[in-house]
Amino acid sequence: MARVLMKGNEAVGAAAIAAGCRHYFGYPITPQSELLEYMSVHLPKVGGVFLQSESEVAAINMCYGAAGAGARVMTGSSSPGIALMQEGISYLAGAELPSVIVNIVRGGPGLGGIQPAQSDYHQSTRGGGDGDYKLLVYAPSTVQEMAELVALAFDKADEYRNPVMIVGDGMLGQIMEPVEIVERPPDPALPPKTWATTGTRDHPGSRSIINSLFLKPEVLEHHILDLFAKYERMREREVLVEEYRVEDADLVVVAYGTTARIVKSAIAALAAEGVRVGLIRPITLFPFPAESLRRLPDRVANLLVVEMSMGQMIDDVRIANEGRRTVHFLGRTGGMIPLPQVIADTVRHILAEHHAGDVPHVSVGDEKGGR
Amino acid sequence: MAVVFQRTAGLTDAETHYCPGCTHGIVHRLVGEVLVELGVLDRAIAVIPVGCATLAYDYFNCDVQQAAHGRAPAVATGIRRVLPDRVVFAYQGDGDLASIGTAEIVHAAHRSENITVIFINNAIYGMTGGQMAPTTLVGQKTTTSPLGRDPRLAGEPIRIAEMLAQIPGASFVERVACDSPPHVKAAKRVIRRAFETQLAGEGFALVEVLSTCPTNWGLEPVDALAWVRDHMIPYYPLGNLRDPKKDAAARGGVRPEE
Numbered sequence: 001m002a003r004v005l006m007k008g009n010e011a012v013g014a015a016a017i018a019a020g021c022r023h024y025f026g027y028p029i030t031p032q033s034e035l036l037e038y039m040s041v042h043l044p045k046v047g048g049v050f051l052q053s054e055s056e057v058a059a060i061n062m063c064y065g066a067a068g069a070g071a072r073v074m075t076g077s078s079s080p081g082i083a084l085m086q087e088g089i090s091y092l093a094g095a096e097l098p099s100v101i102v103n104i105v106r107g108g109p110g111l112g113g114i115q116p117a118q119s120d121y122h123q124s125t126r127g128g129g130d131g132d133y134k135l136l137v138y139a140p141s142t143v144q145e146m147a148e149l150v151a152l153a154f155d156k157a158d159e160y161r162n163p164v165m166i167v168g169d170g171m172l173g174q175i176m177e178p179v180e181i182v183e184r185p186p187d188p189a190l191p192p193k194t195w196a197t198t199g200t201r202d203h204p205g206s207r208s209i210i211n212s213l214f215l216k217p218e219v220l221e222h223h224i225l226d227l228f229a230k231y232e233r234m235r236e237r238e239v240l241v242e243e244y245r246v247e248d249a250d251l252v253v254v255a256y257g258t259t260a261r262i263v264k265s266a267i268a269a270l271a272a273e274g275v276r277v278g279l280i281r282p283i284t285l286f287p288f289p290a291e292s293l294r295r296l297p298d299r300v301a302n303l304l305v306v307e308m309s310m311g312q313m314i315d316d317v318r319i320a321n322e323g324r325r326t327v328h329f330l331g332r333t334g335g336m337i338p339l340p341q342v343i344a345d346t347v348r349h350i351l352a353e354h355h356a357g358d359v360p361h362v363s364v365g366d367e368k369g370g371r
Numbered sequence: 372m373a374v375v376f377q378r379t380a381g382l383t384d385a386e387t388h389y390c391p392g393c394t395h396g397i398v399h400r401l402v403g404e405v406l407v408e409l410g411v412l413d414r415a416i417a418v419i420p421v422g423c424a425t426l427a428y429d430y431f432n433c434d435v436q437q438a439a440h441g442r443a444p445a446v447a448t449g450i451r452r453v454l455p456d457r458v459v460f461a462y463q464g465d466g467d468l469a470s471i472g473t474a475e476i477v478h479a480a481h482r483s484e485n486i487t488v489i490f491i492n493n494a495i496y497g498m499t500g501g502q503m504a505p506t507t508l509v510g511q512k513t514t515t516s517p518l519g520r521d522p523r524l525a526g527e528p529i530r531i532a533e534m535l536a537q538i539p540g541a542s543f544v545e546r547v548a549c550d551s552p553p554h555v556k557a558a559k560r561v562i563r564r565a566f567e568t569q570l571a572g573e574g575f576a577l578v579e580v581l582s583t584c585p586t587n588w589g590l591e592p593v594d595a596l597a598w599v600r601d602h603m604i605p606y607y608p609l610g611n612l613r614d615p616k617k618d619a620a621a622r623g624g625v626r627p628e629e
């Protein structure tokens with residue numbers, strides 16, 4: 001397929017179908033509904049099933065049933081809808097079922113707003129449902145990257161038998177960009193889904209059981225340890241990160257998704273003045289690219305985290321940083337977007353006025369100064 | 372010597388954990404026997420609830436998915452949409468189906484999902500120790516209605532079969548009971564009809580089974596059976612509410628597709 005101009009939400013749908021997804025269950029919500037609409041038009045054309053569920057609760061449980069029956073299945077929503085899905089996501093993780101879940105994030109809490117936000121970082125990476133579990137979480141920053149990560153997500157979901165989440169802010173869902181959708185059938189190296197409940201005639205002599213209940217604590221503990229061995233493998237093998245101009249940087253910004261693109265504009269403006277700023281852009285939010293932070297040259301004394309939230313990813317930056325460098329923060333939230341000149345001003349301010357031992361600079365909202 | 376009774380191949384050899392006098396076990400057997408008699412056990416997929424029947428993945432001798440509380444009809448929908456030629460059934464209690472899962476059951480019926488639902492109405496939450504269910508009878512004492520269910524506070528008990536029968540997509544709906552051998556035999560015929568509805572591709576089928584919970588009712592097993600007869604059946608009348616055969620006859624014997 002040649003490059004075509006597509007909305008991010010539609011590109012997700014096209015990429016999913018190109019990756020062999022044939023089942024989509026979902027419920028309308030702004031700014032994600034174009035994905036639902038795209039699937040309703042295009043899945044039937046390839047013999048797939050689109051079903052508009054009565055709620056996000058039902059959608060994620062339909063995914064559970066379909067995934068347990070062996071299908072490549074996807075659902076999508078935006079923040080409040082993902083909140084409703086969390087019970088089902090926990091069940092998917094507990095029963096080790098592959099599914100791809102797309103979250104086109106909007107501002108919260110509650111009904112919040114419908115403008116882009118990154119305030120679901122915790123909801124995505126901290127296990128929004130009950131229990132000890134993790135999702136593999138991808139955070140694209142362009143429509144093309146989102147399409148590629150959707151395709152990858154299906155293979156990884158199958159490989160790890162785990163739900164995988166794509167986190168895009170509202171901007172990424174709505175923006176139109178040229179994108180090339182590549183046919184990407186399931187990786188032939190993936191093992192057959194012998195565990196799927198397709199009826200015992202397909203696997204005589206054994207019954208397939210999809211379940212997350214383990215009443216004996218010692219058995220449940222064992223199950224969770226197995227899950228965490230899996231997450232450890234993800235930490236070893238699945239980290240994706242973009243390191244941009246970090247080699248000679250005086251300060252490194254950490255940002256993901258659309259925010260990282262805005263940061264790059266600020267970096268270009270600063271470079272023109274001779275200020276050297278690098279960017280670490282986590283592409284996987286879990287596993288978090290902690291190594292990229294640890295590896296930074298010693299001369300980098302300051303990190304600036306920029307998010308469209310009150311500061312959620314900053315927790316992972318601090319954990320990875322282990323107190324080595326000062327971690328500053330710049331955030332806009334509720335659907336507001338950080339401007340390149342504000343980011344550049346913040347960098348200049350930190351480099352000019354911040355000394356070792358000072359409290360970190362924090363600015364949120366439209367405050368000009370720090371606090 | 373003629374065999375008059377034997378275990379059904381529809382159930383595993385596992386000993387069930389159900390309390391003495393609990394009719395969950397009887398209903399399991401009926402479902403197992405019907406799956407065997409219809410020759411569909413090896414392409415059946417059970418969706419089991421949260422409730423006393425959660426452990427039924429050890430009992431039904433077919434593939435099983437365990438669903439979140441109340442979500443069995445959505446899970447069954449997912450399976451059905453992936454595997455249209457299999458036999459998919461959900462087995463749910465009255466807390467599961469008639470309380471937390473009302474949205475899922477109503478919409479599965481509304482879409483006329485081609486699934487069979489076995490709905491166990493024992494007028495109480497069994498698994499969690501005897502709290503009030505939406506189906507608890509007026510005046511019935513439970514751990515959360517210690518003075519008896521007060522309809523001014525908790526509403527009247529919900530009649531699921533009648534409610535679902537209003538939905539055009541609910542192709543087959545019938546209420547049966549497990550309180551006596553004749554009723555158990557009738558229940559089996561009805562469960563069979565509900566699976567035949569699915570096999571004929573006629574859409575959503577639900578059988579509500581009036582069942583016992585002697586443990587949480589505080590009754591001896593035999594008294595529990597009498598309680599079903601004397602208290603439950605008068606409020607929850609037995610009988611068929613929807614049947615594609617009947618509906619076709621009412622339309623002059625012509626089904627829409629004919």
Ligand SMILES: Cc1ncc(C[n+]2csc(CCOP(=O)(O)OP(=O)(O)O)c2C)c(N)n1
Pocket residue numbers: 421422423424440463464465466467468491493495496497498499504584
């Ligand atoms: C989301 C959620 N809420 C509550 C529970 C606790 N819970 C387990 S079983 C049950 C009630 C089951 O009662 P019922 O459906 O009537 O089935 P029975 O045990 O009587 O067969 C409840 C409330 C749970 N597991 N999950």
Ligand code: SF4
Pocket residue numbers: 388389390392393394395423493497498583584585586587
């Ligand atoms: S608690 Fe009630 S429903 Fe549960 S097994 Fe015992 S008798 Fe049956």
